[in-house]
Amino acid sequence: xxxxxxxxxxxxxxxxxxxxxxxxxxxxxxxxxxxxxxxxxxxxxxxxxxxxxxxxxxxxxxxxxxxxxxxxxxxxxxxxxxxxxxxxxxxxxxxxxxxxxxxxxxxxxxxxxxxxxxxxxxxxxxxxxxxxxxxxxxxxxxxxxxxxxxxxxxxxxxxxxxxxxxxxxxxxxxxxxxxxxxxxxxxxxxxxxxxxxxxxxxxxxxxxxxxxxxxxxxxxxxxxxxxxxxxxxxxxxxxxxxxxxxxxxxxxxxxxxxxxxxxxxxxxxxxxxxxxxxxxxxxxxxxxxxxxxxxxxxxxxxxxxxxxxxxxxxxxxxxxxxxxxxxxxxxxxxxxxxxxxxxxxxxxxxxxxxxxxxxxxxxxxxx
Amino acid sequence: xxxxxxxxxxxxxxxxxxxxxxxxxxxxxxxxxxxxxxxxxxxxxxxxxxxxxxxxxxxxxxxxxxxxxxxxxxxxxxxxxxxxxxxxxxxxxxxxxxxxxxxxxxxxxxxxxxxxxxxxxxxxxxxxxxxxxxxxxxxxxxxxxxxxxxxxxxxxxxxxxxxxxxxxxxxxxxxxxxxxxxxxxxxxxxxxxxxxxxxxxxxxxxxxxxxxxxxxxxxxxxxxxxxxxxxxxxxxxxxxxxxxxxxxxxxxxxxxxxxxxxxxxxxxxxxxxxxxxxx
Numbered sequence: 001x002x003x004x005x006x007x008x009x010x011x012x013x014x015x016x017x018x019x020x021x022x023x024x025x026x027x028x029x030x031x032x033x034x035x036x037x038x039x040x041x042x043x044x045x046x047x048x049x050x051x052x053x054x055x056x057x058x059x060x061x062x063x064x065x066x067x068x069x070x071x072x073x074x075x076x077x078x079x080x081x082x083x084x085x086x087x088x089x090x091x092x093x094x095x096x097x098x099x100x101x102x103x104x105x106x107x108x109x110x111x112x113x114x115x116x117x118x119x120x121x122x123x124x125x126x127x128x129x130x131x132x133x134x135x136x137x138x139x140x141x142x143x144x145x146x147x148x149x150x151x152x153x154x155x156x157x158x159x160x161x162x163x164x165x166x167x168x169x170x171x172x173x174x175x176x177x178x179x180x181x182x183x184x185x186x187x188x189x190x191x192x193x194x195x196x197x198x199x200x201x202x203x204x205x206x207x208x209x210x211x212x213x214x215x216x217x218x219x220x221x222x223x224x225x226x227x228x229x230x231x232x233x234x235x236x237x238x239x240x241x242x243x244x245x246x247x248x249x250x251x252x253x254x255x256x257x258x259x260x261x262x263x264x265x266x267x268x269x270x271x272x273x274x275x276x277x278x279x280x281x282x283x284x285x286x287x288x289x290x291x292x293x294x295x296x297x298x299x300x301x302x303x304x305x306x307x308x309x310x311x312x313x314x315x316x317x318x319x320x321x322x323x324x325x326x327x328x329x330x331x332x333x334x335x336x337x338x339x340x341x342x343x344x345x346x347x348x349x350x351x352x353x354x355x356x357x358x359x360x361x362x363x364x365x366x367x
Numbered sequence: 368x369x370x371x372x373x374x375x376x377x378x379x380x381x382x383x384x385x386x387x388x389x390x391x392x393x394x395x396x397x398x399x400x401x402x403x404x405x406x407x408x409x410x411x412x413x414x415x416x417x418x419x420x421x422x423x424x425x426x427x428x429x430x431x432x433x434x435x436x437x438x439x440x441x442x443x444x445x446x447x448x449x450x451x452x453x454x455x456x457x458x459x460x461x462x463x464x465x466x467x468x469x470x471x472x473x474x475x476x477x478x479x480x481x482x483x484x485x486x487x488x489x490x491x492x493x494x495x496x497x498x499x500x501x502x503x504x505x506x507x508x509x510x511x512x513x514x515x516x517x518x519x520x521x522x523x524x525x526x527x528x529x530x531x532x533x534x535x536x537x538x539x540x541x542x543x544x545x546x547x548x549x550x551x552x553x554x555x556x557x558x559x560x561x562x563x564x565x566x567x568x569x570x571x572x573x574x575x576x577x578x579x580x581x582x583x584x585x586x587x588x589x590x591x592x593x594x595x596x597x598x599x600x601x602x603x604x605x606x607x608x609x610x611x612x613x614x615x616x617x618x619x620x621x622x623x624x625x626x627x628x629x630x631x632x633x634x635x636x637x638x639x640x641x642x643x644x645x646x
Contacts, residue, residue: 244472260439300456
């Protein structure tokens with residue numbers, strides 16, 4: 001092959017090619033959004049009352065327009081069960097999917113490591129520890145006990161390892177590898193503390209504590225949505241608008257600096273953003289594995305690694321994946337439903353394995 | 368454009384890497400930095416564009432101290448082409464080069480930035496690679512993409528850390544000639560770290576020869592590349608002949624390894640295979 005006389009391609013055709021290339025990426029995101037919309041409709045048909053697929057949208061649309069019904073009438077019940085019972089769960093699945101997926105994108109970029117996920121800082125172990133202290137020991141950071149006590153505890157405790165990581169990344173000239181190892185160490189410490197508390201608990205509490213850890217959208221309520229929503233929206237806006245900086249960060253600190261980015265400052269900002277987003281999601285849902293790890297990889301395989309598209313596309317696909325997994329979990333067995341965290345690992349694992357092995361080329365290899 | 372380096376010193380924790388560097392570099396020209404491994408070549412260029420902060424002494428770029436530049440302003444003035452590009456997540460060539468526009472862009476890349484990228488790709492005759500993924504390219508194409516990214520910064524000064532490593536002789540010459548032409552036609556000061564004395568001698572306007580963290584000699588290739596200097600700096604016996612107006616180095620035999628490589632008074636980085644800091 002000769003590079004001396006490369007095939008001449010005029011700039012116009014390259015421009016056209018690049019435009020198409022961007023269009024493909026945009027279409028993928030739009031496609032995912034449409035799927036989310038459709039899946040949400042399907043999920044809304046599940047429940048005691050028999051409401052059809054298209055009817056669901058009509059009910060929601062009318063609700064938004066402020067149409068009211070006589071309390072107790074069939075229309076009122078339809079409206080009530082779709083909007084107040086079914087929709088919160090769906091909205092929560094969408095937000096959790098978006099939040100965990102951008103957490104994964106950001107962490108993988110910060111660590112320049114394909115194995116990183118939103119929990120690499122040990123954030124999930126912290127959340128478990130917080131929830132378990134509330135459930136078993138009855139200790140809470142907030143004055144309210146019960147559901148919100150657990151959420152507050154999980155949120156506060158999950159930020160402890162994240163803050164420790166931010167601190168570690170600030171005080172020393174650390175490489176991504178050091179950060180990953182530090183995160184692993186922090187995870188072990190918090191897991192040990194959780195185990196310590198759990199071995200003292202009685203059977204019933206033990207089961208509750210254990211079940212909390214498996215992520216689920218069951219019993220989602222509107223009152224749980226605002227915090228997740230606001231934090232996830234702020235976090236994603238931050239990442240979407242600084243996506244080109246995230247690209248620079250992957251090049252390493254030297255190159256990032258030479259291109260005008262204060263790498264360590266930006267890394268800290270990203271760590272803060274993704275920690276708060278992840279913490280706000282998992283303290284309501286419990287630990288949902290795999291989305292944060294897998295979704296960014298699937299998007300990279302389809303769209304490439306440009307964070308300008310990777311961030312929004314991962315958000316969209318994350319929502320699709322969690323909504324679909326929750327749907328499967330609810331419809332798979334007649335008896336009851338399986339938690340989404342379990343489904344994710346069960347289906348997500350083999351699917352991801354298949355995708356990796358099908359790739360002809362090694363992932364992210366540079367020669 | 369002017370780079371003034373006064374009494375520059377730099378150390379990684381307690382180990383001094385650079386000491387008493389004094390240089391005054393002016394005008395668009397093609398400068399090569401030569402010297403053995405671990406002598407502080409990369410450290411020196413990293414001190415020029417804020418990747419590292421000097422431990423002592425000052426570096427002035429166009430009369431202003433380097434520490435007073437913001438990273439962004441620095442990136443507009445000085446482009447940098449790294450030795451390797453750690454790309455765990457490769458982008459397309461266009462997107463890679465587009466990153467060079469970062470210091471100039473506000474928020475997101477706009478059409479004007481893309482136009483600049485197309486223009487650079489056209490000049491470097493790489494338009495056929497534009498939509499390929501960075502990890503699908505050969506070593507030579509990698510170097511060119513990195514160079515394109517450096518040029519996209521539209522710098523007045525371009526620093527390159529061994530841009531010709533991993534290249535065969537033909538590509539080494541192509542890249543080096545391209546760099547010299549760039550400095551002459553675009554009016555950029557190009558500073559390149561190199562290990563190939565003959566290629567540096569052929570194309571460079573000036574050569575900086577480094578030894579043990581100091582500048583051993585500066586001048587035109589004819590002035591710097593003498594048998595004595597090469598013996599002194601590399602510990603290699605050689606003969607210099609002049610052909611086409613350029614000095615050519617013919618290598619004789621090494622003086623025994625033990626004397627140069629295992630001298631305990633040398634800095635730790637002269638030992639082979641110890642994984643010490645490069646450059």
